[in-house]
Every structure is written in C-alpha cells, then in structure tokens.
Amino acid sequence: MSDHEDDVEVEELALAEDDPMRKFLPTSFGKQDRKANIAAQIEQSKRAVEQPKKQKDSGEDSDSNDSDDSDDDEDEYPVSHELVLKTHERAVTSVSLDPAGGRLISGSLDCTVKLHDFSAMTPTTLRAFRSVDPWNPKASAASSDSHPITHVQFNPHAGGVFLCITAHPQAKIMSRDGDEVTTFVKGDMYLRDMHNTKGHVGEVLSGTWHPTDRNLCVTAGSDSTLRIWDINYKRSHKEIVVFKSKAAGAAGRTRMTAVAWGSGQGGSSVLVSAALDGSLVMYSGNAPYSRPAAEVRNAHTPNTWTGGMDISSDGRMVVTRGGDGLIKLWDTRKFKEPLVQVEHPSTSDKYNMTNIRYSPNSTSIITGSATGHLHILNPGNLRPELVTPITPGAPLITVDWHPKLNQIITGSANSEVHVLYNPTMSSRGAVEVMSKAPKKRHIDDDPSRTMDQTLGISGDSIVVPGSQVPGARKGGVTASGKSKDPMRPQVQQITPFMRSQQDEKYIEQNIPLSKMLHEDPREALLKYADVAKSDPMFTNAWKSTQPVTQYADVSDEEEGPDKKKVKR
Template identity: 85%
Template sequence: MADGDDDYEVEELALPEDDPMRKFLPTSFGKQKREANIAAQIEQTKRTADKPAPTAKAKQQDSDSDDDDSDDSSEDDEDEYPVSHELVLKTHDRAVTSVSLDPNGGRLISGSLDCNVNLHDFASMTPTTLRAFRSVDPWETKASASSESHPIHHVQFSHLSGSVFLCVTAHPQAKIMSRDGDTVTEFVKGDMYLRDMHNTKGHVGEVATGTWHPTDPNLCVTAGSDSTLRIWDINYKRSQKDIIVFKSKTPGTAGRSRMTAVAWGAAGQGGSNVLVAAALDGSLVMYSGNAPFHRPTAEVNKAHKSDTWTGGIDISSDGRMVVTRGGDGLIKLWDTRKFKEPLVTVEHASTSDRYPMSNIKYSPTSTSIITGSATGHLHILNPGNLQPEHVTPITPGAPLIVVDWHPKLNQIITGSANSEIHVLYNPTMSTRGAVEVMSKAPKKRHIDDDPSLTMDQTLGMSGDSIVVPGSQLHGNRKGGVTASGKSRDPMRPQVQQITPFMRSQPDEKHISENIPLSRMLHEDPREALLKYANVAKEDPLFTNAWKSTQPVTQYAELSDEEDGPDKKKVKR
C-alpha cells in the first residue's frame, strides 16, 4: 500500500478459468439482496403454440395472400388479442365447468365436476404458489361431513358489487355465497306435487344455470328443468320475486321443456333490458327485461335442433345482438329487433353432449366473440360473420368448456376438461391479474419446508429425532385432516357426528354440574325416604314438642272369621 493512499488492492487467487474450484469461491462479500428477474419470469409464461392447420375456407381466403403477409397477420393477432402469455392453475380434480372474476379482477372462482368451488386470490399468489386459498363444497355441512354433494353447473360474481356470487349446482336450490365461500342465501325448494308451476315458490327440478341482472345487484334469474325461469331477490329467499313459465309447443312434451341457458342483457340505446332463454326443445324465447313477464316479446320454435342442449347464449353490450351455441353443432347470430331468423349460421363442433356447461361469450367491447372447441382450441370469432379471426390451442386433446373475458384486466380465462384453468394475457395490454402474479418474486423456501429432504419417509420422522420404544408402530400414520374434516389416519377413531337428536339431549356432565339435585333423577324416592326413618324416629323435627305426650296408636286385632267393620249395604 502506498503512503497516504486509502485504496487497498486485494490480491485474487490465481486460478485458471477452467478450474472447477472457481465455483466454490464467493464472487462478492456481505449480504446480497436477491431480486427477481421479472422479465425472465414473464418470458417463461410466453406461449409457443402455433395456429392449427387452416380449414378449407381458410385456405381459400389465404390463397390470395403471400406467405410473408400471413406471418405478419399471425403476429398482429397475438398483439391484438391478449393470448401471447398464459398462467396455468391446476387446483381441481375433474373438469372445470365454470369460471368467473369479480368486477375488480382480484379474485377468481371456479366450479368443477368434483363438486367444489375453488377461490383464488391474485394478490396472494406468487409464481411458485399458484393455488386456491379455499376450496368449498356448497352442500357440505358442518353437522354432517358425509352429506351429499352435487356437481357445479355455474358460478358468477355479481356484476356491480362483487361481494357475493351465484352458485348453481345439480340441485333444485341455488345459493348466494360470499366472496370468501360462505353461504349467504339458500333459495327455497318448491313443492314437487303441485302441477301448476305458478303456485310453487321455488324450483321443483334441477337448476341448469343462472345469471345476474345487468343493473340491479339484488336480482338474479335461474333456469330449471321444471320449464321455468325464476327471478330472485337475494334478500328474500322464501319465494321467487317473479316466475316465467315456458310453454313448449312440441308435441308429446305436455307443454314442458327443460330450460338450458339464460342471458340478461343491458338496455340498448333508447331500449329496455333483454332476457333471452333457450329450451331443450330447440326454442329460443325473448322477454322484456322489466316486469311483468306475462308473454314473450319474441319466440323462435326451431332455433336449434330439438332435444339438443343449447348451453351457450350471450347478449352484446348494446343489447341488440344475441349469439347462441347449440348442441346441434351450430353457432347462430340473432338480431333482437328482427327475432325471427338468424342473421348468420356457422358450423362449430359441440361439446354439450358431454359438458352441457359449454358457453360462448362476447368480448367486453363486443368486437369479438370467444368460445372453446372439442379439440381444446380457443376460437376468437368475428361478431359480424362468425368467422374465426384467431384460433389457438389451449389444452390440445381435452375439450375447452368455458371461457370468459374480463373487461378491466383484459385477460381471457378458460376452463378445460383436464381440470386446468388457463389465464391468457399480454404483458403490454393486460393489467394486474396474471401480470401481477408473475411480477412478484418467488416465495423463498427453506430446506426444512420440504419433508422429503428432512424426514425418513418410511418412518415419518427425522434422522436426529429420539426414538421411543414402541413408537415405530404408529410411525407411518398420516397426519392432518381432509377438507371435509375427516382424519387422514385410518387407525384414528373418527369424531362422533353430532345429530339433531344429540343436540337436543345435553350430556350428563353438563346436567350434574349445572342442575341442582340432578343426581336424584335416577334414585328411587322410597329408598331415599327410608334412609331418614331412624333419624326421624329418634330426633323428630316437627313433632318434638309433644314427643313425650304423643299417644300410641293401637289397632284392633281381628280373627280370620271376623269381617271387620260393618260394610255398607249395597242397594239393589
């Protein structure tokens, strides 16, 4: 070191560049701050899927264009639609039948054929913790963990508040649940022995789907297999607010047909709300969105093929156009002002035979229409001619059942038959949601967080633990409980279920501690009195004043021949 110079020169260890010892030497000193590489994390979610082979019509349209133009158009499609990146959530065990985001886009709910509703919070997820914070079975009660469960048909957040969501299962009763998964309202079930559906206070058959009122957060509508549409006030569960009974004109149906889909659109310019529903007999009916609902404003008897499930129906943002996806393999576009014949009809493979919940949705601005396919592709259609503008594979080989496009996040959520939820987004076009998740640093994990690295899996204990004699007999037990509250340990006795009869019968410990003289409940009163016979004779309490002067009672002695006192003569 030179005199007066404050700079120090540290001599480095002279090692060749290819020396393997270099990887064990530190590159810097002191505590290092580990920062996440956001760009690299987002780049990992970039989709590499290409467009599928074009159809004959697409080939004919592309025959006039050059190869360079087609490549440029495909790149432009990725920039136009939020489909360049994806976030995959695997939180269900069976096919995902419904997905919904709250109005702010912070919470995602999903329903599945595994009878569970999973709740996801984007704010609490990180790239390494992509899981649901709660899984709820709507029909599982605390009193009976083995209660019957039902597949989830439809879940949907309220359009305005987002504090509650509508939950429709394979059951006559729909539910209103909070954003945390708690039951707020359970609508009543109707009397199945009544023939006239106008007199029932609820559905008497399985509910297929439902939706919310476009402007009133307290109203929702449900469509059931009892040939009715019922409008509910979520603050009054004992009876529906209005009822629409659909009368089928198909011979042999006795005037009834299952309602398969319903949509409630906002009012157009200078118009009113529109309520459109589809039935199993192929009919399509439209009502004015405001009561009374005495008769439909328009009806098409053979909108789709009879006895095919029309599960997809949606209304454009201006309330003028209606798009339907039927079980007959057709997508049709309708005009509410001329609701007699479809404007456009195109072929599209149906998945309603296996998954009746298959839907079709307008984009938030109604400039596109999205739907899934049986091959697992996402189809983005032109709203004018229903021709595909962009087709991309999501879950190849597994049908794509449900789709949704959030207006604020500008992200597309899909649910597939392989139990996967895909959140499609574009880092430059989308906000929050999946972008927020991938912009976080991965959660730091300690080695002790992984039991497979610190535990002996054969015994279920660490290598440094003290082994007590006889403890190995139960070392392979599984700890914890399932979602229904049952123990994972097969040898552990189950907690006795609390039945309604047991709730009304207090236990013996409570009786003995809180009720005076409760121990005398099962005691013979004659024996209890005989205990004090000698005490009462020796030390009388009430007759002690005339104890010495008390006369002795004497009874007359009678022989067997004597009849005793004179008996009264019986009058004849």
C-alpha cells in the same frame, strides 16, 4: 485526524484463482435483494404455438400492398402468453373473475370451487388459496352430499359475492372468500302449479346476474321456470317466469338449459332463455312476465342441449351455441329467423355447460371446441378470425374475457385453467404474477421432509408410549362406522333423520316469533299493562259505563252477616 488515517486498507485472503476454497467464501455481506429477471420470466410463459393471422374472406383482394395495410389494421388478441393453473382434479366447467380482476374462481366436476388470488401468487406458487365444497364445506374430500359445479359467476357490480350453481334445486350466493351467504329455498315438489312454489323443484341448470341491479339474479331450472331472486331475501323468489312448451304436449314442461340477461335500449333489459325442446324465448327484462315478447320454435334441433348463450353489450344481438353443432346469431328486433348460422362441433354430449361469450366491447365472440382450440369469431358473420390450440385433445369447456385485464380465461376437460394474456396489451392479473420474483423454496414447503410418511404425523408431535408398536393400534373404520382403534371414540354417523332436524339457529332465522319460546309469558304480558290501562283496545266502548266495585271494610275478628255457623 489526518487524511491518511481515514483510509483503512483491508487485507484480502491470498488465494489463487483456481483454488476450490473460493466457492465457500461470500462475495458480499448483508441481506441481498432477490431481483427477478422479468423479461425472461415473461418470455418463458410465451406460448410455443405460432399464432395464425386473421383469416380473410375469399372475395378480398390479395395484392401485396393490401396485405401490408391489412396487417397494420389487423386486430390483435391477448393470446401470445399463458399462465396455467392445475388446481382441479376433474374437468373445469366454469371460470369467473371479479370486476377488479384480482380474484379468480373456477368450478369443476370434482364438486369444488377453487379461489385464486393473483396478488398472492408467484411464478413458482401457482395454486389456489382455498378450496370449497359448497354443500360440504368442512369435508376434505367430496362426499355423497357433494354436487358437481356447473356455473360460477362473480357479481359484475359488486365483486364481494358470486353466484354458485350446482346439480341441485337450490342455488347459492357465496362471498369472495368462499363463505356461504345465501341459499335459496327449495320449492314443494308435490305442487302442480309452478306459480305456487317458492323455489325450484328440479335441478338448476344455469343462471346469471341482472345487467344493472346488483341485488338481482336469475336461475333457469329443469322445472320449466326462470326464477328471479333478490339475494337479500332467500325464502321465496321475487318473480317467476313459467314457460309452457308447445312441443311437450299437455304437460307443457321442458328444461330451461341456458339464460342470458342483457341491457336493452332506453335503459330497459332483455331476458333470453333456451329450452330443451329447441325453443328460444325472449322476455322484457321488466315485469310482468306473463307471456314472452317473442318466441322461436325449433331455433335449435329439439332434444339437443343449447348450453351456450350471450347478449351483446348494446342488447341488440344474441348468439347461441346448440347441441346440434350450430352457432346462430339473432337480432332481438327481428326475433324470428337467425341472421347467420355456422357449423361448430358440439361438446354437449359430455359437457353440456360449454358456453359462448361476447368480448367486452362486443367486437368478437369467443368459444371453445371439442378439439381443445379457442375460436375467436367475427360478430357479424361468425367466421373465425383466430383459431389457436389451448389444450389439444381435451375439449375446451368454458371461456371468459375480462374487460379491465384484457385477458382470456379458459377451462378444459383436462382440469387445467389457462390465463391468456399479452404483455403489451394486458394489465395486472397474469402479467403481475409473472413480474414477481420466484418465491424461495422453504424446507417446510416439502411435506416429505417434515412429516413421517409411514405414520402421517409431524416429527415434532407427541407420541404416546407404546402407540408405535406394530399391531398395537389400527387405523380406519369398519363397515358400520366404528373405529378400529380402541382408543379412538366412535365417529357419529350423520343419518337422514339427523339432517332433517332443525337446529336452534335455523329456527331463529326462518321461523317468525321463535325467540318468544325463551321469554317469560308473565313478563311479556306485563310489558303492555300500562298501554292497556291508558288506551284499552277491546273495552274502550263501555269504559265509562261500568259500575265501580266497592268492598266492605270487615276485620278478621268480625263476623259477616252471611257467615254460616259451623255445625258440630
């Protein structure tokens, strides 16, 4: 074959440059890869607020040379860009990331826990892949059995489960997919001595995980107790710490509003808790917990809610945020007076779960404010190093700083979750989401195009003849729960009596030897016939002294000597 035969010329359609037909002609053939402009997407997520510089002490020199050096040495924080998640309907009260940083959970006053996966989100699909109501998982909306979520926290040692605390006496352990793993038992409210109850008898207010043991967690309740649980054993707490308040009079009970568990020196741990009477108590992380190692009365103003508390990574410093508008720094080695205290407006009047956290390396302290600003404080003098608005006008309730991602997560009263990051300092997480190509919108993503909005059914669904006649069928239910639709069966109402009835699965899990109810008693006894014969337990003492029973060989035709004659 000659060379000129290999060269194939394709005749192009002769159209003018301004011909309107050109916009209908393809520019290329085959599937085209959609490449994202990553730089533009990240630039679009940049926060419009100008980041203020690190504040200086008034006594420092203000020369130009010194200021240039300080700018070079100035700490940078991952707050230049943000990713906003609007998946809740009410205030976000708690946020947490798993140890790997791939999954984010958020709890809210709308009684739901939202689960977000960074690997599944794109810049155009910022939504939760699952919404769970811990106390009513099958319901599509909050019901009377639902409770507001006050605290969620992933297990820092194993990201497969997280601790979920609601306005209820029972805390839950749930899997990273939102399934219930364990529900701790509720105590007997009629017992006076809290040492004899197996669980909380009042609302659980706070909780956290053990700093080193993956199977232990602690919960603080309104029954004046701290209870340490083994997540593999739900029927009773492992240890109990009963705090007797000196300010509560003869009753000695007060609410335990916050608890923190940190690693101490020499491999030990320290357990610190705050009470509603203003007390701050510290226990050794190892049992027994008969009395506190240190106690500070009136650490905060009595009857004000101290909801924020955290322990530094070395276990030496404790920071508390009280409802009296003060943030205080404590030294566990001299646990008598605060080292430093500063004023900080409180939000405990509406959101008593507002927290305060140490940064991963304990070089900073972060917390929110009633004005919606994020405050990054110096861990030595509690002075603000950075104050930046996140949700102006809406209180900033919860904050968290992930060590691996180097990203700050916040939750606000306007139901928004903000993930703050810096493209050069942060890794994965929000950076990974903004580095993906936007998902192409499909017609099925718009329910208005695939659903009949007047009927609320799909266009491809089977419609019974005559069902669409006006007035033929009525929707809804009556006050008694009976359906207005005559063709629809009545929905069974769940009464309090039915809730108290224990089903077969509950009996098998919680009542020992319950499976013997379905076993034949004769077969159960015959299983031990050979063992009883070879090794008798109760008749072994006189086994060799018993006479041998002998029976006379009498046929049926023969009459015995004592057989009586029948009288006629």
